[in-house]
Amino acid sequence: TIVGIRAANSIVELSQAATASGTVTVSFSPGITGSIASYASPTSVTLSVSAQTSVTGGTYGGGLTYGSDDSAAVTAAAAAAVSFGAGAKITLPSGSIYCQGLGATALVGISVVGAGPGSLGFGSVLIGKPGFAGDMVTLGKWGSVRDCGVEAGARGIVITDAYARIQNVEVGGQSGDGVVFTTAQSVGASLRDLHVNNCGGNGVNISFATAYDNDLVGVTIGQCGANGLRIASSDIACTNLHSWGNGTAGVAGDQNGVRFIAGVAGNRFVNCYFESNYGRGVYASSSGCKGHTFVGCWFWRNIQQGIYYFTGSFHSINGCAFWDQGASTSGGAAAIANDTGNSWVVQGNVFYDDQGTKTQTYAYQEIGTTSANTITGNNMQAANLKTASSLITSTTNIPVSASMGTLNNV
8 A cells, every 4th residue: 555655756655565676566546557666665665657646545445555466376376276176275375466366267176265364464365457357266166265355356256156165255346246146056155254345236146046045144245336235045144244335336226235136035134234325224126025034133324214125025023223214315214114015023123213303214114005914012112213103004914912022112
């Protein structure tokens, strides 16, 4: 990262040490690339091209980075691993590794292992060199990536087959999706301690309808152009997911913490946080979603509703907190919107708006014809909501009785 400029814009102060002159590529937005011509000290160097400004954003934030062009070495290592087959390991050295990805061939049973994700100035970061528009890493069956960063390129990590593993990895700066599941065989994957940031598309995109049984634990997705997590499949489990500030590209409908596509079923969310997304915290615009469960989740200041489903059924929302939805939306928005759905259970949740000008209109809102929904044991005090009304419900809901637990505090 350039942290200072002096001497006619070509002598710069670096945030990490250069090791030699003439061997290090320097690149920074909006795409100017040069090399280090000479250096006075490891962190004060002369560039072959003029820098235009000080840049402190670093990698993943559009700032300046430098490193050698290691395309040939990376390509050779990937080819050797593919030739060896399952059990091979590609070991990444510490530092910024400029390349054209690991090649289009899926890594089957092959692991990519670095020295750490790199955001603190150490570790290994694979960076798509300026002008590279391909995918950075493609995983086949039992392929894995861990302890590194993956930056730039069209897509960061592409999962094409079963049982892929991603652990302790940072992904960011892609023009498209950060991590994407692309085939019917993309099942049984495990994503753990994954941080996805500043992608042009979706942070994580489970794009195939039968990419079942994938597991996300400790995944953070922030400030992506489209949705944080896009799900077109059933039976996805998310624990400790944090999806925040997504939808920066401004495409209506694709600005959500999570977006469901078509009639997916059986997706579960436990202890997740949906924060300040430019659309909804959770959004299902297509009909037919069934049996989704939210337990112990937090929804805070999403621009529209915290949860919105169209014709969804058999959903369960338990022990969640909804604060300040509808932020910056004219007229505000409800915490939960059930549009023409039935057989929901909404139980033991807390609804509150602590803003000076409240924007969370209702705790729970039904739109159109709904039926057989159970709303019980919630703290949804009217005084804490914009409209001073807690519920808008249809007349065909299951009545709440003493045998079903505590009545709503309205």
